[in-house]
Amino acid sequence: MTHAATLTAAGFTSAELTGGTLTVRSPIDGAEVAHITETRVEEMGEIIALSQAAFRQWREVPAPRRGELVRLLGEELRAAKAELGALVTLEVGKITSEGLGEVQEMIDICDFAVGLSRQIYGLTIASERPGHRMMETWHPMGPCGIISAFNFPVAVWSWNAALALVCGDPVIWKPSEKTPLTAMASMKIMERALARFGDAPEGLVQLVIGGPAIGEALVASKDVPIISATGSTRMGAIVGPKVAARWGRSILELGGNNAMIVAPSADLDMAVRAIVFSAVGTAGQRCTSLRRLIVHKSIHNELVARLTKAYASLPIGDPRVGTTLIGPLVDHASRDRMLAALAAAKAEGGTVHGGQTVSSGVPQGGAYIAPALVEMPAQTATVKTETFAPILYVLSYDDFAEAIALQNDVPQGLSSCIFTLNLREAEAFLTAAGSDCGIANVNIGPSGAEIGGAFGGEKETGGGRESGSDAWRGYMRRQTNTINYSAHLPLAQGVKFDF
Ligand code: UN1
Numbered sequence: 001m002t003h004a005a006t007l008t009a010a011g012f013t014s015a016e017l018t019g020g021t022l023t024v025r026s027p028i029d030g031a032e033v034a035h036i037t038e039t040r041v042e043e044m045g046e047i048i049a050l051s052q053a054a055f056r057q058w059r060e061v062p063a064p065r066r067g068e069l070v071r072l073l074g075e076e077l078r079a080a081k082a083e084l085g086a087l088v089t090l091e092v093g094k095i096t097s098e099g100l101g102e103v104q105e106m107i108d109i110c111d112f113a114v115g116l117s118r119q120i121y122g123l124t125i126a127s128e129r130p131g132h133r134m135m136e137t138w139h140p141m142g143p144c145g146i147i148s149a150f151n152f153p154v155a156v157w158s159w160n161a162a163l164a165l166v167c168g169d170p171v172i173w174k175p176s177e178k179t180p181l182t183a184m185a186s187m188k189i190m191e192r193a194l195a196r197f198g199d200a201p202e203g204l205v206q207l208v209i210g211g212p213a214i215g216e217a218l219v220a221s222k223d224v225p226i227i228s229a230t231g232s233t234r235m236g237a238i239v240g241p242k243v244a245a246r247w248g249r250s251i252l253e254l255g256g257n258n259a260m261i262v263a264p265s266a267d268l269d270m271a272v273r274a275i276v277f278s279a280v281g282t283a284g285q286r287c288t289s290l291r292r293l294i295v296h297k298s299i300h301n302e303l304v305a306r307l308t309k310a311y312a313s314l315p316i317g318d319p320r321v322g323t324t325l326i327g328p329l330v331d332h333a334s335r336d337r338m339l340a341a342l343a344a345a346k347a348e349g350g351t352v353h354g355g356q357t358v359s360s361g362v363p364q365g366g367a368y369i370a371p372a373l374v375e376m377p378a379q380t381a382t383v384k385t386e387t388f389a390p391i392l393y394v395l396s397y398d399d400f401a402e403a404i405a406l407q408n409d410v411p412q413g414l415s416s417c418i419f420t421l422n423l424r425e426a427e428a429f430l431t432a433a434g435s436d437c438g439i440a441n442v443n444i445g446p447s448g449a450e451i452g453g454a455f456g457g458e459k460e461t462g463g464g465r466e467s468g469s470d471a472w473r474g475y476m477r478r479q480t481n482t483i484n485y486s487a488h489l490p491l492a493q494g495v496k497f498d499f
Pocket of ligand 1: 230447
């Protein structure tokens with residue numbers, strides 16, 4: 001399909017795509033596909049006020065009824081899956097299957113949130129005082145600002161929006177400047193769900209398009225109590241303290257530098273498949289992409305040989321073509337950063353396989369590059385830095401404790417995994433003294449998490465949790481209640497205060 005046909009299928013009119021100041025390019029061929037109108041900073045006050053007004057109504061709508069809106073969103077997403085998936089491919093350069101997979105992830109979180117809307121449970125707690133009962137109640141917090149990254153332009157929004165909405169919080173979404181189109185298309189889908197829902201307050205879900213100043217307005221506002229931000233550690237280091245300084249709550253999902261330990265007993269066929277998908281899938285542009293391989297010395301050469309062979313067979317090219325496995329990087333700056341990291345790794349003693357620019361058999365104008373495998377003598381500064389591109393550094397180890405130490409010796413703490421058939425190693429990897437990451441897997445790669453688990457990580461990854469499990473608690477305020485149904489007023493801790 002041509003870009004124009006993909007945009008029309010996603011419901012865009014030419015007026016929406018022209019006349020604005022934000023230029024959108026497709027990573028497929030670098031073509032300018034739209035000039036979008038940006039939100040002006042001066043409008044942000046009104047947008048936030050509208051969100052607050054929506055909050056005052058939405059918080060009183062029963063949670064299962066709020067869930068109905070998300071159920072309708074899930075239905076609309078199912079109906080629009082092909083068109084939105086194709087738009088993700090156009091705007092981010094993901095291969096077709098991954099574009100569709102991203103929309104499936106949105107549908108999955110909607111289903112999860114619908115169930116959650118009837119399961120916002122609090123505890124009942126034993127009181128030490130006679131005739132008293134204690135409990136916890138969960139209340140909506142207020143507007144939730146969602147700052148999302150280009151690489152999962154719509155799924156990460158839906159993780160936050162689906163939960164926030166059932167939790168009673170309006171949302172204001174600031175997508176990456178690189179991906180306004182998928183955001184606008186998602187809003188169109190959301191608007192269809194809102195229309196069917198009928199009586200949602202105006203401004204319950206808002207989209208703001210623009211650069212850092214727009215994001216800063218959200219981050220600075222006391223009227224936006226929750227900021228959920230996904231992106232670089234550099235961005236998080238700015239957002240986190242600013243939100244904290246005004247007593248807001250932030251949910252941060254920042255950099256990853258995800259490793260796999262490959263132990264001597266590993267099923268190497270499975271490991272090779274897991275490595276290739278997680279290191280080169282999405283052209284290495286997932287937060288969860290595999291970036292470091294920590295391989296036992298006894299199998300290092302065999303594994304590297306198998307991987308270099310597998311890498312050489314990977315089809316690189318137009319992500320719209322069904323056989324392609326590696327599409328373009330998001331832009332040329334990204335490819336320049338990858339090349340700079342490879343040069344730095346080489347200077348630190350690395351041996352680079354692959355990593356060359358690809359210009360034949362691919363659409364002209366895109367940043368196509370062969371994935372790189374880099375054998376490193378040690379975990380150098382470059383290995384410890386996240387480069388958002390398909391670079392896999394290979395390190396080797398002698399004993400298991402050394403492997404765990406290498407795995408943990410980076411500033412980031414998102415995802416991790418081990419390939420082993422040794423039960424002791426597998427279990428040790430998951431203990432308090434094992435992986436220090438928010439996600440730790442056994443015999444599967446570090447990427448491609450399901451929505452049912454809490455998603456996020458430690459250290460410079462920011463500590464936030466989104467998506468499944470009890471991540472919903474991050475979108476609500478907890479109230480502890482003590483109810484006295486007796487005719488006396490005993491004090492806790494046996495304190496006497498008679499007068
Ligand atoms: C991200 O890259 O920010 O686990 C999200 C995964 C996907 C989500 C990645 N489900 O790889």
